[in-house]
Amino acid sequence: MKKVDILAALLLFPVCGYVFYEAGSWPRLPDLGNPGWIPSGVSVCLLIATIMMLARALRGRSLTLPGRLEGVDRARVLWIAAITVGYVVVMNYLGFIASTIPYLAGFGAVLGERRWARLAFFSLVVSVAIYLIFDTTLNVPLPRGWLR
Amino acid sequence: MFLSRAAGCASGRRRVGLMVDLNLLLQGFGTVLYGYNLIALVLGSFFGIIIGAIPGLTATMGIALLVPFTFGMTPITGIVMLLGIYTGAIYGGGIASILIKTPGTPAAAATVFDGYPMAQKGLAGKAIGIATVSSGVGGTFTALCLAFFAPILANFALRFSAPEYFALACFGLSVTITLSGRSPAKGFISGTLGLLISMVGLDPMGGFQRFTFGFPELTGGISFVPMLIGLFALSEGFRQVEVILTAPRVNAVLKDIVPKLKDLKACAGAYLRACFIGLIVGITPAIGADTSAFLSYAETKRASKHPEKFGTGVPEGVAAAQCGENASTGGDVLPMITLGIPGDAATAVLMGALTIHNLQPGPMLFQNHPEVVHQIFSGMIAANIIFVILGLLFARFFARVINIDRKYLVPLIFICCLVGSYAINNVMYDLITCAIFGFIGYLMLRYDFPVAPMVLAQILGGMMESNFRRSLAMSRGDVTVFLTRPITVVILALAIFTTIMAVRRQRQALKMEEELARRTAEAQ
Numbered sequence: 001m002k003k004v005d006i007l008a009a010l011l012l013f014p015v016c017g018y019v020f021y022e023a024g025s026w027p028r029l030p031d032l033g034n035p036g037w038i039p040s041g042v043s044v045c046l047l048i049a050t051i052m053m054l055a056r057a058l059r060g061r062s063l064t065l066p067g068r069l070e071g072v073d074r075a076r077v078l079w080i081a082a083i084t085v086g087y088v089v090v091m092n093y094l095g096f097i098a099s100t101i102p103y104l105a106g107f108g109a110v111l112g113e114r115r116w117a118r119l120a121f122f123s124l125v126v127s128v129a130i131y132l133i134f135d136t137t138l139n140v141p142l143p144r145g146w147l148r
Numbered sequence: 149m150f151l152s153r154a155a156g157c158a159s160g161r162r163r164v165g166l167m168v169d170l171n172l173l174l175q176g177f178g179t180v181l182y183g184y185n186l187i188a189l190v191l192g193s194f195f196g197i198i199i200g201a202i203p204g205l206t207a208t209m210g211i212a213l214l215v216p217f218t219f220g221m222t223p224i225t226g227i228v229m230l231l232g233i234y235t236g237a238i239y240g241g242g243i244a245s246i247l248i249k250t251p252g253t254p255a256a257a258a259t260v261f262d263g264y265p266m267a268q269k270g271l272a273g274k275a276i277g278i279a280t281v282s283s284g285v286g287g288t289f290t291a292l293c294l295a296f297f298a299p300i301l302a303n304f305a306l307r308f309s310a311p312e313y314f315a316l317a318c319f320g321l322s323v324t325i326t327l328s329g330r331s332p333a334k335g336f337i338s339g340t341l342g343l344l345i346s347m348v349g350l351d352p353m354g355g356f357q358r359f360t361f362g363f364p365e366l367t368g369g370i371s372f373v374p375m376l377i378g379l380f381a382l383s384e385g386f387r388q389v390e391v392i393l394t395a396p397r398v399n400a401v402l403k404d405i406v407p408k409l410k411d412l413k414a415c416a417g418a419y420l421r422a423c424f425i426g427l428i429v430g431i432t433p434a435i436g437a438d439t440s441a442f443l444s445y446a447e448t449k450r451a452s453k454h455p456e457k458f459g460t461g462v463p464e465g466v467a468a469a470q471c472g473e474n475a476s477t478g479g480d481v482l483p484m485i486t487l488g489i490p491g492d493a494a495t496a497v498l499m500g501a502l503t504i505h506n507l508q509p510g511p512m513l514f515q516n517h518p519e520v521v522h523q524i525f526s527g528m529i530a531a532n533i534i535f536v537i538l539g540l541l542f543a544r545f546f547a548r549v550i551n552i553d554r555k556y557l558v559p560l561i562f563i564c565c566l567v568g569s570y571a572i573n574n575v576m577y578d579l580i581t582c583a584i585f586g587f588i589g590y591l592m593l594r595y596d597f598p599v600a601p602m603v604l605a606q607i608l609g610g611m612m613e614s615n616f617r618r619s620l621a622m623s624r625g626d627v628t629v630f631l632t633r634p635i636t637v638v639i640l641a642l643a644i645f646t647t648i649m650a651v652r653r654q655r656q657a658l659k660m661e662e663e664l665a666r667r668t669a670e671a672q
Contacts, residue, residue, distance in 0.1 A: 004595045005595075008337075008595070008597075012337065015344075019344060019359075022358070022359065026351070026354070026356065026358070027354060027356060029353060029354050033616070033617055033620035033621075033625055033627075035351050035353065035354055035356075035617070037616075038347075038612070038613045038616060039344070039347055039358070042340050042343045042344060042347075043340075043344075045336065045340050046336075046337060046340040046341070046344070048336075049333045049334075049336035049337045049340060050333075050337060052332075052333040052336075053331070053333040053334060053337065056331075056333065073390060076389055076390070077386060077389055077390050077590075080386070080389050080562075081386075081587060084562065084566075084583055085583065087566070088566070088576070088579055088580060088583050091570075091576075091579070092576050096567070100563060103559075103563070104559050104563065107558070107559040107562065108555055108556065108559055111389070111554070111555040111558065111559070112555060113555045113556075122556055126559075126560060126563065130563060130564075130567055133217070134216075134220075134567065134571055137220070138217065138219060138220025138221070138571075139220045140216075140219055140220055140571040140574070141574055142567065142570070142571070143570070
C-alpha cells in the first residue's frame with residue numbers, strides 16, 4: 001500500500017505541474033478574470049493533497065488494504081482487461097454480433113466456465129438479444145462491421 | 149452541459165408555484181401509470197430489486213448500467229424506469245441481508261442484525277414481508293415529502309444568480325470530502341482530478357481549447373455518461389472478476405410472506421422514527437441510505453422496551469432498518485432536482501440520466517417543465533408502491549436470483565456497460581472512454597481512492613467555473629462580489645464548515661481504526 005501511494009504521488013506531481021504551466025499560458029479576457037485561476041487553484045489543491053498522501057506513506061501510515069492480487073487472481077483480471085481491449089478494437093470492424101459472441105465465450109472461459117455448450121449458447125443468446133433490444137426495439141444502431 | 153443554469157436563472161425570474169400543484173401531481177399519476185410508462189416503471193422496479201438482491205451490485209451501478217436502455221424512450225418513460233431501479237435496488241439489498249447474511253447493497257447492512265436471525269429461526273418469509281412493506285412505507289413517505297418540499301426550495305433557488313451558484317458548487321464540492329471514505333487526502337485527490345476532468349474541452353467564456361492534447365474528440369469534453377458507466381459499473385465488474393467465487397446458495401423456504409396487520413402495527417413506532425430520520429439524513433448531502441438505516445435501527449433499539457432482544461431476530465429491527473433505508477431516497481433526490489447538486493453517487497447518476505434526456509435539474513426545471521417535475525414526483529411515489537407489490541408477489545424468485553452464477557452475470561455486466569456507452573452517440577470514442585474509466589475506477593477501488601468524489605466534482609466543476617467567471621463578468625472583475633451577497637456568504641461559510649467537520653470526523657474515525665488495529669495486534 002505504501003508503494004502504491006508513493007507511486008500515485010509520483011504520477012500526480014507532473015500532472016499538477018503540467019496543469020499549472022498550461023493554465024498560465026491561456027489568453028486573458030478583459031473583465032472576465034484570468035481563465036487560469038481555477039485550474040491553477042485546483043492544481044495547487046491536488047498538489048497539497050498529494051503531499052499529504054505521500055507524507056503519510058513515507059511515515060508508514062498508509063491505509064491497510066486487502067491482500068495483494070497475485071497468481072491466478074491477477075492473471076484473471078489482466079486477461080479480462082486484455083480481451084476487453086481486443087473487443088473494443090475489433091467491434092467496429094467485425095460488427096456487434098460477430099465480435100460479442102467470441103468475447104462473451106472468452107470471458108466465461110477466463111472465469112473458469114468449462115461447460116462449453118452452455119457457454120456457447122449463452123454467448124449467442126445474449127449477443128442476439130442485446131442486438132435486438134438496442135438496434136430493433138430502442139432504435140439505437142450498433143456497429144454492423146464486415147460480418148454484421 | 150451544466151453551464152446554462154445560472155444565466156437562465158438570472159434572466160428569468162418567473163416564480164415557481166410555492167406548493168405542490170395537486171392537479172399536476174394527479175395528471176402525473178395518470179401519465180406514469182399508463183401504457184409504456186407503467187411497463188417501464190414495473191420493469192425498472194423488477195430489475196432494481198434483482199440488482200439490489202445480488203451482493204456486490206449497488207443501486208448506483210444498477211442505474212449506471214441501465215441508463216443506456218432509456219435512450220430510445222421518451223424522457224418520462226426513461227426517468228420513471230430509472231426511479232424504479234433506484235428505489236427497487238435500495239429495497240432489494242435487504243433480501244440478501246436476510247437470507248445469506250450478506251447485504252445486497254451497502255445500505256442494507258443494518259438489516260442483517262435482525263433479518264438473518266429471523267431467517268435462522270425459519271421466519272425468512274416473514275422477515276422479507278416486513279422488510280418489503282417497511283421499505284415501501286419509508287419510501288412513499290419520503291417521496292410525498294419530496295413532492296411537497298421541492299417546489300418551496302426551487303422557488304427560493306430562483307433568487308440565485310451566478311455568485312450563489314458558484315457558492316453552491318463549492319458547497320457541493322465540500323460534500324465530496326464527506327464521501328472520501330477512509331482517507332481525506334485520497335478523497336481530495338479524487339475530487340480535484342474530477343475537477344480537472346471537467347475542464348477538458350472548450351473554455352466556458354473564451355472558447356479556446358484546454359487540455360485536449362490535439363484530439364478533436366476531446367473538444368466537447370470527456371463524455372460524462374460513458375465515464376459514469378465506467379467508474380461505477382465497469383469498475384465493479386472488474387472487482388467481481390477479481391473476487392469471483394461460487395455464488396452463495398439460498399436454501400431457505402419462504403412462507404407467510406405477506407405480513408399480518410398486527411405485525412405491522414407493532415412496527416408503527418419504528419416507522420415513525422425511521423421516516424423522519426431517513427428524510428433528514430437524505431436531505432443532508434453525502435450521507436445516504438446506509439447511515440439512515442443504521443441510525444433508524446439504533447434509535448428504534450434505544451426507544452424499545454426490550455432493547456436486549458434486538459439482534460436476535462426482532463421484526464421491529466428489520467422494519468426500522470429497511471424503512472430508514474428507503475426513507476432517505478426522497479431526501480437524496482431533493483437537492484439534486486431543486487438545486488442541481490447531487491447529494492450522493494446514485495443521485496449523481498440520476499442527474500446524468502436527466503441531462504441525457506435534455507432535462508437539466510435545478511430551479512429552472514420547475515419553471516420550464518412543471519409537468520415533468522410532477523411526473524417525476526408521481527413516478528417516485530408510484531415506484532415505492534410498485535416494488536412493494538413486486539416484492540411480495542415475487543419474493544421466492546428474488547431469493548433465487550441470489551443463486552445466479554457469477555460466471556454468466558459478470559460478462560453480462562461488461563457487455564451492458566460497453567454497449568450502453570457506445571449507444572449514447574454511436575461513436576467508438578465513448579466505448580473507449582468507458583473502458584478506460586472502468587479500469588481506472590477498478591484501480592481506484594482497489595487502492596482505496598473513492599470514486600464518487602471524482603464524479604461529483606466532474607458534475608460540479610463546470611458549474612463552479614462558469615459561474616465564477618460569470619460573477620466576475622457581472623462585477624467587472626471585482627472578486628469581492630462573493631463576499632457582499634448574503635446568500636453567497638452563508639453558503640460559502642457552510643461549505644467551509646462542512647469541509648472542516650468532515651475532515652475532523654474522518655481523522656477521528658481513522659484514529660479509532662488505528663487504535664482498534666493496535667489493540668487487536670497487542671491482544672494477539
